Amino acid sequence: MSAKKLQYERPVIQKLNVGLMNKFGTRTEYTPLTHIDGNSVKDLLGKFGSPLFVISERTLRRTFREANRSFKTRYPKVQFAWSYKTNYMNAVCNAFHQEGSWAEVVSGFEYQKALNNGVPGNKIIFNGPDKTEAELKVAIANNSMIHIDHLDELYLIKEIAVESNKKPRVAIRVNMDTGVYPMWDRFGFNYENGQAWDAINKIMLNDKMELVGLHSHIGTFMLTPSAYGMAASKLSHLALEIKKKYKKNIQYIDMGGGFASKNTLKGSYLQGIDASPTFDQFAESICTAILNAGFTETDLPLLILETGRALIDESGYLLGTVVSNKRLSDGRRATILDFGVNILFTSFWYDHKISPAQEFSQYTEDAVLYGPLCMNIDVIRENITLPPLKRDDHVVVHSVGAYNMTQWMQFIALRPAIVMIDMEGNSHIIRKRETLDSIEKDEIVPKYLKDFKL
């Protein structure tokens, strides 16, 4: 036999643009990521199949503690409530509940999930514009916090309260101008035009409901901490007006979610890691506004946060495999991966950071990354610089923990497994890979369509 052969790499040649820094080709982007919390990417894919979602429990808890610390060092009473829609894998929810988070839900389905996970009814915040009468009855019986979105809901709750002889604990959702546009004014009652104050009076002048809180959620992926300061000032002002007029303390101010994660929005020149404010910056803006609003020390309301994506995005990874390489008609390299926009919904919003999962030389190519769906929109990255990848090589997509595992579609392919790596580095399946049976078990074919001859 001949001497040991050398590692093979596809030959590549790339034109150098003199004087033009390649804005995509930052070295960190294609540094290989071979292990996640001590587990080799290759082994994980070998054991659980490709593609595969992986959640780092260590990153999840570290991120939560960092956020919690940012607020608790600035304000005496802080409570996080986990935004279920951001990622409602029960293992993920329970990790946040173990850290002390309450639950924030926006549908009857999510509400039931929180109850089944063991969250006490009085620690569930029920948001959203579409709560059915049956769902409201359950939430009222459980003493949950109901955040009223519109007047029809307010009247319905009043009716249920009269019938059931229970005093619902309610808050109103307030929308407002915080200098960030578009304004999310379709949810809740407007501050500037007096709708919010009007709704407050309707609740306060009726002894069937108890107004326990004031809520706002000013948007998502917010990059300006000062907008939160403005929102916190406006909610504080309402709370102080209530105190003045009705001699009643509002128990909590809920600032909603929306802090940007470290992802990079499409079209943004800055990488998310540089553009996104820190928890400290958001906390500083919010806490300063409430502390300076004019509450006496004993009247300071509890500060609730429904932070979603900023708490979970970085804990999530999507691992996948190269299916093929192609050359497009204009000469660009195209790499086809075994996962598409069906399971990576957020690739419509973000230029996700994607790393190869094996060592490479320092040579790179510009490429387009496609998913495997037979659809033109199935683009994971329109332009990325990566080392030459070949069939069966692995890649890792970073920061996919928020919204993908709830907004994914079962389309063309089955959805992959989700694995959580615990604090000791052990891997646990938290959702099994789908099978044909998991999709078809709820289907019913009428008898007359059972048979055919071809």
Next chain:
Amino acid sequence: MKLKKNLALSDSGFVFDPSTGDSFSTNPIGLEIIRMLKEGKNANDIKNHVTKTYMTDDASFEKDYYDFVNMLTKHNLVEGGEKEKN
């Protein structure tokens, strides 16, 4: 398939085309192939050399080789710019 005669190559994989002023960067195996092409080796010689030296097989390398040669043509590094067989 003939490369332009006056291409300047450096050991670090830097390729300079004096006729256009364009410069390129290639990886070690790309550099080896360009050197062999400059020496007048044909596709078969190159394939034999690469599959003997590296952990790859005929079929995989052939695909990569034609892709690479296409890129050389596209970057205007080929004599006359014409696309020849082999």
